[in-house]
Every structure is written in structure tokens, then in C-alpha cells.
Amino acid sequence: MATMQDVARLAQVSVSTVSYVLTGARPISQATRDKVLAAMAELDYQPNAMARGLASRRSRIVGLLLPMDERGLGATETAFVTGAAAGASAAGYHLVLAPIGVGDRDELRRLASQRMFDGALLMEVQLRDPRVDVLRELDVPLVLIGRTADTTDLSYVDIDFDRTVAEAVGHLVDLGHRRIVYVNHSAGTIAEGYGPALRTRDAFTAAMAAHGLEPLMIPAEDSAAGGRTALATALRQAPDLTAILAMNESAVFGLLGELHRRGLRVPDDVSVISMVTSPQVAELATPALTAMNSPGTALGRIAIETLLRHVDGGHREIHQQLLPCALQVRGSSGPPRTAGTAYPGAGGRQRPGPGSRAARRSAATARRP
Amino acid sequence: MATMQDVARLAQVSVSTVSYVLTGARPISQATRDKVLAAMAELDYQPNAMARGLASRRSRIVGLLLPMDERGLGATETAFVTGAAAGASAAGYHLVLAPIGVGDRDELRRLASQRMFDGALLMEVQLRDPRVDVLRELDVPLVLIGRTADTTDLSYVDIDFDRTVAEAVGHLVDLGHRRIVYVNHSAGTIAEGYGPALRTRDAFTAAMAAHGLEPLMIPAEDSAAGGRTALATALRQAPDLTAILAMNESAVFGLLGELHRRGLRVPDDVSVISMVTSPQVAELATPALTAMNSPGTALGRIAIETLLRHVDGGHREIHQQLLPCALQVRGSSGPPRTAGTAYPGAGGRQRPGPGSRAARRSAATARRP
């Protein structure tokens, strides 16, 4: 394994000159540069990562902090991870997977104190996340995937839940649906302040209100059984429902199964839209699910780019960005069963505004007997 | 950030003594050790990872080499990654995700030459994998997930496809099935020598032969559409089939959809077993899929432990281990429609041996008219 010394000797220059050729920190004449590059090529030289890291105080490694509990990662999270890894790799950085949850405060402090990470990406961020405090205290640049409650001076990328929910609701309303139920994560998850569950809940309420419709949210455990139970509850509370919006990727399949068991056809009797879902998962259902495609890979890429800007630049400018999920219509959404006439205010994605009163009337007639 | 110097000063010993306390490379008296430990605690000392890495020529980082193409990771691969990360973390190592595919030979050489990795885990191993040569040449310890064609002197962990297929077939045969079709990955995938596809194919042939049954394999593209097509083909080639064994996690859902569309009920008309599948995915189907649970997490853990033994030990002893997928019966398998009587040789998992002739006779009577 050739070292810089070897290169310097072969090129008949000093080590520092070789270093400057590599880093560009000082000007080097073309002739010298060529000599050095030739020597490097001949020796198949690769700088030693540890030595470089020690001297420059830059490991070129960033940490991806993600809790790894029993249930593993979903498709969205996986896409995020691979997006981040690819982005890091493209920038000459390395991504280490650190299984650090919200509770592992001391573990994180230990890790970060070792100065192995130039920066960190936090996944599964809680509204109040102690990991943020630890990293700030140790002066480790960080970018959140998701958001804490207070995002002052914090860079983050997250899904634009407002727009995502609004578009999903808009799609259903355009199709003529009035009685739309939102199946969220579990009550416990909501209670402990899981951001996406709270934000989609509020966004759903707002979106429905904007159309003059009454929102109904049902919590569901993250499992097929949870989805079945949720459907039963939903039908009890809103027997006239014609569409379901599901946030819960695990529950939605149980929900579909239960719909089928009860003889309700999708989308003829009930339309179903799955939120924040990867195409791979959406395609598994029969019919394939109309879904809001989660921008997992893009989020990962943007997050890493933002982080590296902080790391490289010293660049204090914060970056906060929300990406909506794109609606992808597949087979699970269609006009409601009894909707003979189109919704008066429909035909576009514009807010109904003054038309909402009419909408409510029309909704009433559209309901099942 | 306290350094070793600070600790030495505070404890009134030399730096080397502090180092020996940490590494245990030389004996240190209890009194001195206590002084040093106290000083470390007081200063909240954490050794600098880069410095340690440079001096010891050990980064305490292992690379996980995985191709990251467009299609991302499946649930099994994800479980593997998280298992490996957790295992590494528990041993005080770090896992970096390196998006390096079979083709990125030079990229891997560059990376490995930087001496950032003490060892590497290779995923998605091809029967003939150039990454192995590169790493060996550079003297980087490695462990495969999967197997190359020639595994001499190579440590690996992999799924025991023979046992997995045998158990799946055994389960179906025990239930009374005779006409079992195996839905594999695509013809292209098989042609390019994808190990799991080849090994399961051969295992299926062997397992069926052991029961005196005739094997039928159908290739399928990795998609819902592929599954639908495969079912059509299967029904054409074997109209009397009563059970399907599917290797292809993506196709199996399309296959189920197509069964449903044709009015064939699962498991009453056709039993379906999904091979190498995670419980999360199996639960998505309705009915939930009887499946061979992939031991993803365990594989990851064992792989990393093996690798670290090579790294730490210098320990040249190779370790080759196969883990079977465990059968988990859910709702998609049951007795065949027309199976009034149990298969004479059934009731256990033992090989039928001389009974195979009887089995064949019985199989004929068990077929649909």
C-alpha cells in the first residue's frame, strides 16, 4: 500500500506538495502536478482514510441515526436509507448506520464524542427529540428527516403532509366522494406525539373542512388485524362511507381483506387511497392501490446534500424543505357507487370556497340509502 | 474534547499508561488503573476514532457492500441489513453502507485501498463475483451473504434452500397435494445464474422426486403482472394443479390476484406457499400467506459475527453456514379440494423412499377429474 511519502519520493517533490495537489489548498504548477499525478497513478496510490481523517479532523463519514426496533424498516424508510447512502457515496462520503433510538441518549453522546461522524441524519424524529440536544451540544451538524415541534435553527426535510392529504382528499372529492374516513396510526402512537400521525390528522380535518365535509378519523394498530378492526369501526360510525384514506401501510391490507370478506368491492363500493406508500407496496394489493407515492429516495438525497453543505461549508444557513407525495392513481379509487352526477364544484383541484354549501347538499344525496 | 494527554496529566501518569488501561495490552496495577479511570470519567473522555484507527490500523468499521439498483431492498434484505448493523454496533463496530454492485470493481478497489474497512460483508452475491477477488487481493476479510460457485476458503452464510424447499414441499405433500407448481424468478434471472433461483429450482426437482412427484417450474417476472402471467401459464400446463410454491415475493401477490379473478379460492382450490418471505409481507395478503420465514436478521447477525471473528482473530478458520427458512402456516395452505383420503406415505417429514411408487399411484387418484 503506497503512502504519500512514496509518491513524493517517486515524483521528487515534498510530501506537502503531494498533499496540495490532492486537496488543492495551495496552487501547484502544472508541471509539478503532472509529475505527482503520474507518480500516484504508477503506485496506484489511495490516501489512507484514517490518516486523512485524523489530520484534517474530517472523517468523511456521516451517521444515519435510526432506531431499529423489532418491526424493522418499511419500504419508505428503506428507500430513504438507500437514497442517503447513494447520495453520500456520490459526494465521496460514507454513510454509517447507527442503531440509535430516541432513548439512547448516552450511547449517542459516546458515539458522537468519538468524532467519527462529521454530521448526522436523524430518522424517526420525535416532536421532542433528545438526540438533537446531544448533537448540538457536541457541535455535530445534523439534518432531520421529519420535524421536532420546535424547528428553530434546525435543518430538516420532511413529507408535506398538508399537501399530500389535501391532494388525496381532492382526488376523492373530484371523483364525487363525500363521506371519507381517515384511518390513522394507533391511538397510542398519536398520543405519544408521533408527528406524521398528528400532522395528517390535522391536515385531513382541514382538507375536509375546505370542501365543507365532515372529517372522521379512525385509529388503527399497525397490523392487518388493526386494519380489519378499523374497518369495522369505520362502518359502524359511518355506514355511508364511500372512501377510505389510510395512513397506515400495515393496516391497509387488513382493511382490504376485511372489505373483501364483507362483500364490499374496491373501488366499486369503497375507494381506498393509501398515503405515503411506495409503488412496490401499492402494487401488491389487488386491485393495485391508488396511493400517494412517498418520495423516500428524494428525501434521502436532499437530506444528505443539505447535511454535506453544512459539513463542508461551515455554511450555517438552515434548510427546511417539505416534499409532497405524488398521487398515483391505480385501481383502488373510482367514483362512489351511487354518484350518478358529478360534484358541482368538481373537475379541478381548486378549493370549493363558496361552493361548499352546495357540496354538502350534493353529498347528502350521494349517500347510500 | 478531552484527549489522552489530558487524562494522563490529570491522573499523573504517562500517555502510554492510559493507553494500556484502555487496550489492556500490558498489565497495569489496580491503583493506577483506578486513577486513570477516574480521570477519564471526570473529563468525560472518549478516544478519538480516527487517531485510534490510524495508530492501530483498525478502523473498527466494516463495510456492507450492496448493489443499490432502482428496485431497492426487499423486506428480507432490509432485515439482513438491520441485523448486521445491530450486531456490529453491539460489538463496538460500525457498519457503513457502501452502494457497490458486482460491476463496480474499480470503485471497490479504490474504496478498499483507503483502508477504511476492516472487513466487508457482500450481499447479492453472484455465482462468479469479482468483488471477492478484489477484496482478497487487498487482503480485506470478507463474509458472503449467499454463495459464489466456488466457495473454497470463503466464509459465507446463506439460506438453506434445499431444506427450505423440502419442507415446503413436505408440508404440501402432507396435506395431500400431488400436483405442485413452482413459480420461480424470471427466465432471465435464472439464465444469468442468480444463485437462489438455481438452487431452489434444483431443490424443488429433488424434493418432488423424493416424493415420487413430477416437478413443474414456471418462471415469472418480479412483478404483480409477472405473477398473473405465471398463473395463467401454470394453469395451462397443469390444469390439475392444487398447490403453488412461489419463490418470487413480488409475483406472488399478482398471482393471488389472478387466482381471485378466476374465481379460484385460496386455499380451498389452490394452496399457495411463499418462500423466503418476511412475516410482515406474508401478513399483507388475504388470506395471510403460509410462508417460509426468511431468517434475515439472524443471517445478518451471524454474518457480522463471523466477519468480526476474522477481523479480530486473524482467525483464518472459515465458517460456512446455511439457515433454513422456518415454515409458518397461515391461511393460504390447506388440503387439496378433492383430497378425501390422506396420502399413504404422509404424516411425517420422512422421505418416502420405497413408498414413492405408492405415492405416485395415490397422486393419480387425488387429481381433479
Place this chain on the structure above:
DNA sequence: GCGGTTAGTCGAAGCGGTTCGACGAACGTA
């Protein structure tokens, strides 16, 4: 033609650890 820049290069001092040789003290042994 002279002080002041700027480009181009070198030597040396780190970065924060590990590890080796050396050395005094304590110990068992012949």
C-alpha cells in the same frame, strides 16, 4: 530599480492515539 505581492515549493510541527524498547522494583530460585 526598489519595496510589495503573488505563485510555487519545502520542512516541520502537529492530529491523538498505539506500541516497542528500556528500566527500576519486586520476586522466586539456585
Place this chain on the structure above:
DNA sequence: TACGTTCGTCGAACCGCTTCGACTAACCGC
């Protein structure tokens, strides 16, 4: 009692790179 060991500790030499100060030579404006 003298000697070879083992124990416990220290100092110093690295590990392979970055970076700072210094120096030379060419170049600038006036």
C-alpha cells in the same frame, strides 16, 4: 547472595496525512 523473571511504568518513535510558516523567484506599479 546474586541472577533471571515478571510486573508496572515511561519515553519516544511512529501511523500517514494536513497545514502553517518560511523561503525563493518572478512580477507588479511607480
